[in-house]
Amino acid sequence: MTRDTLTETKIKSLKPKTKPYKVSDGTIGGLHIAVSVAGGKVFYFAYRFDGKWRLLRLGAYPLFSLEEARDLARDAKKQLAQGVDPAAATKAEKAKVRANATTFRIVTAQWLAWRQSALGAVTVDDTVKRLERHVLPRFGDKPIAEVAKADVKAVLDTLQAENKYQTLKKVRNNISQILRYAIDQEIPGVEVDWTKLVHRQYANLALREKHRAAITTPKEIAGLMLAIGAYRDSSQLTHLALKFSALTFCRPGEIRRAEWDEIDWENKLWRIPAEKMKMRQPHLVPLAKQALDVLRELQTISGHTRYLFPSVRSTERPMSEATVNGAIRRMGYEKHQMCAHGFRGMASSILNEKGFNRDWIERQLAHAPLDKVRAAYLHTEFLEGRCEMMVWWANFLCNKD
Template sequence: MALTDVQAKKAQPKEKPYKLTDGEGLYLQVTPNGGKWWRFKYRIDGKEKLLSLGVYPDISLAEARERRREARNLVAHGIDPSVERKAAKAAKRELQANSFEIIAREWHEHMQGKKEWTAEHATTIMNRLEKDCFPWIGSKPITEVTAKEIKAILDRIKSRGVIETARRALTIMGQVYRYAIMTDRAEYDISGGFRGYLPATGKTRKHMASVTDPKELAPLLRAIDGYQGTLAAQCALKLLPLLFVRPGELRHMEWAEIDLEAAEWNIPAPKMKMKQPHLVPLSQQAVDVLNEIKPLTGHGKYVFPSARSFHRCMSDNTINAAFRRMGFDGETITGHGFRATARTILDEILGFRVDFIEHQLAHAVKDPNGRAYNRTAHLAERRKMMQTWADYLDGLKTGAKVLPFKPLASDRG
């Protein structure tokens, strides 16, 4: 007689284990402590074996019969259900060991070992993974992450109004996938299908907007002086046009790199795009800005620390977000755009030598013999140029009639 659900439910423990048989090898074993275990007895290769099918009532009678049917089907094809189960569990463990998060952390550690990242950059990468990727796909085997899930991650970031962050997250996911492919844990990069989903590189460069007309630059400089945000953001905004370094270089500025007496900022090679040390002469106006913020952040590592932690530098979105709050959109100006502003005006209006300007922009510049200039090349001339530039900007802000001029021959080197 087949077992009924009522019989299974009412079965009471006895002094010794006993069985309630359902047929075709399936039975319910009732233990002295009241446990009820589904068992399937079968023969394969002439040997009798047992397979556990779960605990009643978690596994109902109907479910136990379905599991028996699946096991009998395997036996009929010469497959041992116990061996098949062990193989499935091993495969599952392997998939779990190859989750997106585990592989991403391994890739991150691998990249740090190559020493191509600064500590700050490594932290930024991991923060993006932990904030935007791991909560949604971290626990999934990397080969089971779907295009829909990748798209959801990008849309979620886009909804915060930070397209550039979405683009960087996509780049990071692509790098994780390529690492997985190189280590034989993925066949292809599923994130690669979204390369055209976000604005392309060309569109990004378009947004590196700059102001090169002095008439348009003047109100922008006055708006910066009147910015009502935090002191750190105010001072960062003031320094950007004065120093025209890359925004990332400014955000990572450390007090240990600043010599206020010598009026110099020595940026170490690992922080520079060209991986060469760079020296930035500081105008008196730049020194004044640094002295303004020093009482607030001078006891810490970064000149412009994060609002959340003095152990991290300012967010990469702080500068451009400040411009948006002042009413300047991405088509008008970005933090990076002051480099083009300085490059144009120093050459076309103030008449400084192009190689002086390019060297101060930390571009690759070579001397007449084809050798790369070192960081102190033309330092005296660049120091004069930076002070002239700062004075010129002051003149624009005050509304003075600043006429184009060409420096004297001695000033132009």
């Protein structure tokens, strides 16, 4: 290593050799520039701390000038005089900057991208909307390392005060998953899943939440079907979405995102792919004559598009989640009486009351996740019974029983 004082001119003249080499500054002890076999030049500061030699990378030339490198080396010497390891201090400062730039919103996007392959499209969409509505406006732009128990508690307290217990459980679970993802990714400053420390404050939510509103008596159901029939005058597409919801009692998201290429006309089935299902398993929906009639009428409206029920604003998007619920309100039903999800409770109540095989009903509701063997068994062994049940249900709704 040469002991001559470095200058900008000398640095520019340094040429690569067959092996890496370094040239000392000659002004500040420990400061030198390393030259790689490819010709790259980097300033370093060598020093002893706790009896060991250490190396601090200052920056690459010419992005860092000689004077800038000397200033950094002087700062490092001051830290050494104060008993501080310059390399450790630099690493901590970089981690702090990185942590401050990593907001809860950014980590949420990373977590969603990581989880997307394991979640259905409906679940992803619902999760995004839930977080955008209840969480991200509160602390989405805050560095995730600074998100505290008080932040999480404020969100959950608001939902509890609004008696939104079902949403509270889902939001709490989402926040927990995001924080645990950040911990697993070793994002600086994130060490605690705060939802675990407030869990007891929101216990027994299942006892407090009300079941989704649903009409369950034959007389009320008859009145609902009459109201759905009359809604044709307001909107034919929404009228058909309401009727199809009643006939198939699938989840609202599954109805809205139904696509024409999922309809098996020959076998009278609606084949919903696994990625659209909550339980991530393909689902078969037997189509009774009345459901097929709805589809034939729909063909004249949306048969040329991707979705059975496209958005009024763009045929490239499905109908809004608020459309069916809004129609139910305009038909005169309050929130505590009926909602889009209520068609499922309505069907379950009547079919169980009529003594249909409980396995048929639960499978048709697509409630429980199944192992591959049992899923295959239920798809084949129970399909005939489910077809009979769906025909009975359609006749019941249309007063043909």
